[in-house]
Amino acid sequence: MIGDRKRALRSALEASSVDLLSYLRRRTDSDDAPDLLGETFVVAWRRLDDLPEEPMGARMWLFGIARGVLLNHARGVHRRWALADRLRGHAALTSTTAPPADEHLEVRDAISRLEPDMAELIRLVHWDGFRITDAAQVMGIPASTARSRYQRAKELLRLALDPAVAP
């Protein structure tokens, strides 16, 4: 039933919208994040037929869409959504005034120097709280591939941050 599907998507969007916004803000300029979220919502409605039935599956599906939107954004596809303007006015979405600590900058820099897929795995697991298998789903790769890439990424980060991670 199409009505059930629409209700399910509304529910999935409501349940994940804050996390999706955080996910997008962590990977792009804060001012762009509302537009990217709007694009994510629009794409989700367009792909209503593909919405997984299980709530957790729907959540992973939405993050997968957000990731696709981010990749398009990185390729230079920029679109401003009027419905995002409402969000930009929220104080919670304005840029933080306090810069991150040097230690955090060093870690973020080390992550960004990983191969893009490895870096995204690390961010999904450690920043967004996904299990590796869920991160694999968001990225559209096999869980076994995600596990091996994740382990390799951790090894590389240990090497890059050697003094920082020493006990």
Place this chain on the structure above:
Amino acid sequence: MTHTPDHLDVLLADSAPAETSVSPALRHDLALMAIEARSAPRPRRRPLRVVATAGIAALLVSGAGTAVAASVFDWAPWAQDPDLAYPFVLPSGRACEARVAVYDIESVDSDGAVTRFDPANDSDFARHLRDSDLIDQADVDASITEVRQRDTSISYVAVLPGGYLEDVHATASGPTEDDVYAAAVSNAVRDVLNAEAAMFEGGHDYTADESILCETVTP
């Protein structure tokens, strides 16, 4: 994660940019945004071009085909802003374009007469068509095969010198290659629409206006 976090895990977690502070107002606006996104206006895409022969491909890729069509053809008001546009070129080199506007059906009376919803009310299906690159799915070659198999001993679809398509009485020479191609495009576009409607929201009833115009020629 199921393992005991080590120092690297802690560092990685601490390096995360700040989470979004959630307020009731933000949640409210996010919920509104999620609902509004369903009917957000889609960006209009430039219609793709389809070529009948390789020899004229370069002309069309350069954009000339659409420019000619837009400036020469005298479209009816409903076709000024179509939901699907399909510029193409006939084997003779005449530039043409098919345009379709779809409407939701409000009612069908006992005689089968269809009443459409107010055309000014953009339907979800119309927006879906405008947003999709459905033209790629038009299989004109297959449609040509079907058109050639038609009985043309009584009548057939012809492209008139004035640029319109019309059912004409059979002639001794039969349909030209242009006639066959134009009829095939009409079929292929309709097939695409029907296939898309069948998949849209589990099956969608619609009615449509369709028009194909070609460059005029001197008879």
